[in-house]
Amino acid sequence: MIFQIESWDSFWRDGQELFPIHWQELALNKDKISLAIDEPRFRKIYEDGLLLIVGARQEVRLVGYFVAMILPHIHYKDAGNMAFTDMYYIHPEFRKGGAGVKMFLAVERIFKAKGVVKAYISSKVHQDNSALFEKLGWHFSDKSYTKMIGA
Amino acid sequence: MCDLISVETNTANVTPETKLEDLGVDSLEFVSLMLAIGGQFKEIPDSRWSELDTVGDIIRIIAE
Numbered sequence: 001m002i003f004q005i006e007s008w009d010s011f012w013r014d015g016q017e018l019f020p021i022h023w024q025e026l027a028l029n030k031d032k033i034s035l036a037i038d039e040p041r042f043r044k045i046y047e048d049g050l051l052l053i054v055g056a057r058q059e060v061r062l063v064g065y066f067v068a069m070i071l072p073h074i075h076y077k078d079a080g081n082m083a084f085t086d087m088y089y090i091h092p093e094f095r096k097g098g099a100g101v102k103m104f105l106a107v108e109r110i111f112k113a114k115g116v117v118k119a120y121i122s123s124k125v126h127q128d129n130s131a132l133f134e135k136l137g138w139h140f141s142d143k144s145y146t147k148m149i150g151a
Numbered sequence: 152m153c154d155l156i157s158v159e160t161n162t163a164n165v166t167p168e169t170k171l172e173d174l175g176v177d178s179l180e181f182v183s184l185m186l187a188i189g190g191q192f193k194e195i196p197d198s199r200w201s202e203l204d205t206v207g208d209i210i211r212i213i214a215e
Contacts, residue, residue, distance in 0.1 A: 003201070097172035098181030102201050109198070132179045135186075136197075 064090035167207035
């Protein structure tokens with residue numbers, strides 16, 4: 001398996017198989033919120049140079065990805081680039097041999113090359129990756145909540 | 152090395168040809184395995200973990 005920076009076009013094209021699988025496995029409130037990726041808005045963020053996409057490929061097949069926005073934090077604009085993770089996923093059939101940790105380490109090397117000084121990531125409570133994050137040196141710093149308004 | 156990996160991953164018949172993906176370990180277990188190897192043999196820096204596809208790769212890097 002290799003890990004490489006992807007263009008928006010290659011990611012969008014080759015990710016079509018993975019997006020619904022990812023959503024099905026991880027999304028909350030699926031009965032009320034359907035998957036509907038805003039491709040033009042994502043593309044604009046990519047074209048503005050703010051989106052990092054790292055793909056995991058088994059030969060030519062895209063089997064996973066890590067997507068983050070890279071830009072200065074709006075509160076700390078002089079601190080350097082920070083990485084705000086949007087999503088990460090590896091197809092269940094390819095989560096072997098440490099694929100996930102290898103992807104995270106590859107992403108971290110890319111972060112460093114892009115001048116990222118701090119990165120943010122989260123994990124769903126129902127698929128908690130905290131133990132892995134902490135083994136990789138991430139620090140548990142926040143708790144976040146969601147609520148369906150008016151439900 | 153093969154014995155250590157066999158015990159750590161609860162996998163029988165581990166040989167240098169055994170692929171890491173066939174050990175049935177998830178990423179957290181993989182990190183734990185790397186830590187166990189580092190404790191008993193020599194640490195493999197995480198910058199080289201992407202080179203590890205087989206048990207033989209682990210043996211080769213440890214021997215360097």
